[in-house]
Amino acid sequence: MHESKRLAKLPTYVFALLDQLKSEQRAQGKDLIDLSIGSPNVPPPPAVVEALKKALDNPQNHRYSSFEGNPEFKQAVVDWCKRQYEIDIEKNEVVELIGSKEGLVHLAFATLDPGDRVLVPLPAYPAHFRGPILAGAEVFVLPTIEKNGFIPDLDNIDESIAKKSKMLILSYPTNPTAACAPKSFFEKAVTFAKKHDIILIHDFAYAELYFEGKKPPSCLAVKGAKDVCVEFHTLSKTFGMAGWRVGFAVGSKEILDLIRKMKTNLDYGPFGAIIKASVAALKTPNDYLDNMRATYQKRRDIVVDGLNSLGWSLKKPMAAMYVWAQVPAGFNSMSFTNELMDKTGVVVSPGTGFGELGEGYIRISLVDTNQRLAEAIERLQKAGIRFHA
Template identity: 65%
Template sequence: MKIEEAQRLSKLPIYVFALLDKLKADERAKGKDLIDLTIGSPSHLPPKEAIAALIKALEDPKSHKYSSFEGDPAFIDAVCQWCKQQYSINIHKDEVVTLVGSKEGLAHFYLAFLNPGDTLLVPLPMYPSHFRGPVLTGAEPIVLPTVEKNGFLPELDIIDKSIADKAKILSLSYPTNPTAATAPREFFEKAVRFAKKHNLILIHDFAYAELYFEGQKPISCLSVPGAKDVCIEFHSLSKTFGMAGWRLGFAVGNKQLINALKNIKTNLDYGPFAATVKAGTAALKVGDNYLDEMRQSYQRKRDIAVNGLNSLGWQLKKPLATFYLWVPVPSGFNAMSFVEHLMHKADVAVSPGIGFGDLGEGYVRFALVETDEKIAEAISRMKKAGIKYNG
């Protein structure tokens, strides 16, 4: 039998992270003790209230049935309250959809709105779901290049009118994975005006909403007056509550956009496991202490890593959000060769910038999701191996 995959799979750019997994497996097979800073899987644990709620829900026979398409009303209420309390946005219960993690929601949202041949505007470097998801639908991402000099914000003013008018979606995500960039309110105001002017759906992926430092709280795009006319915002419990493996997120915003996402999902899944949703409801109600401690733990890791890398010649600024560092590679290397060099010489694994789009060439991403000691150890291994930044 000749097995032929659908053409949409062959259109995907090479998955650099599969290559990276192989490199790590090869090193581990040689007995190397890698310090793995590749994947943005949080190091903090879920709130104890969430774990207790999960255990309780597991004992409830109702938890083991198919979940309702409309979602658990208690979770939806908790989401509405959370949005009000954390971001000062008013969300009605019809404007919420529960997701099996925000990655699932993003992929299905693109599938619900993009036809083959459609275009969408995507700033790069960015989380791969925003360009790989659309490619799977047959649409074509139009890259908005972002660079450090402009704070990794796309220059919306210079986009050709015909390109903006033809596009269907503008995808944003601030704080950004991988660059750790944040966006000011004025940028979101501009983005909402731009989306309205060119009749674009505005996606805001807000996965790192709570992972910020020095009191610099990120802005919800929906807090811009009138944003709900065009915007859907994706939230994740993975990063906020250390629940990456649980697969729970939600999207809020424009009701028509939410309904289309609900509609496509009724054909594809039944939503997350009911017991996980009960745990998520408990998590959304934990007090500020949990979140403050979480932020302090990543701020410590950020400081150890930035001070350490700067002592090796880098001149990194301390990012104000996320647990990532976007680090230029020393001259003589490209992203992938520096990843291999770090892995072979220092037993430290990081991600190549090209995994986040071509514009990530020349950078690697450190995910600071190990213990403070391991992060300090990674720096001292680099120092011992003679790794320096030389411009």
């Protein structure tokens, strides 16, 4: 079968290889503790599940969704953005999505032509650079390093590079590093985007998954950001609804209209019953979110404290559901991932899955119980696995 040049341009998808390795290990009867995929296992609020059950009984919800989206859902998003982030959004500045990943890729196809340049900090969530590559764009890497908090230096981008760029994709708190960015960085990003006529994308997937009361800022909280920015939100991480595939984008109506145009040609919206249940989710009292954060914070502490007892010197991340850890000397990302799986049955993600600058790291997802996470640390200890520079 002939593969398109578009697909052939994509870098190797290491997660497909990882899935194959996991299947082989399980076929041998191995008990794997799988911390490789950021798939939340905190269940949705019970009221949301009940709302879905009720919506399933309404025949109207089984018809095609409206291209314009559901007015009740849009109003719930408007209210949510005001309540949670103190940003003012109009209903015509909301697009409902079949998960934010779909929206990110649709936006790439809607705004980028072959040869256009996109600025992407690495390491990054793969859709941030794979979407533009599929659209034929050139990805210009903005290196981020631990010493600088994994935040790119926008002042260091050469003027000739900036002038030829069409899009800047950011995500804080970020996957895989769990880094957070202050509002001052977003102010700089908005100024940069306006100066160079660049579309600013902010993937805010982990907006509500923060610890110790340190709430991450929305890019749209910056004055004038709506002129150039679209922010992507997902109910996957916030409400434990990853398999439901529902999210939304807010911000510049001009840019959002391009996503709408793509979607009218390629899909409808999410399943109507899921949209109804999502309205209930967006009205969920903050008690649920507080409990969700406490759950992940405890998991974070178990993993970070455990790894530090084995020679690592990790700081506790302030957001997201990941621990980003350096691999010991003598290993690269993939070989250490294999070492862990072979010797302990603990599965992590190699840093190279998030771009070439992820080499030398692994990502650990906090997606199992406290007991299993503690067992993972115990398995490493028993196998003699320690960090050494």
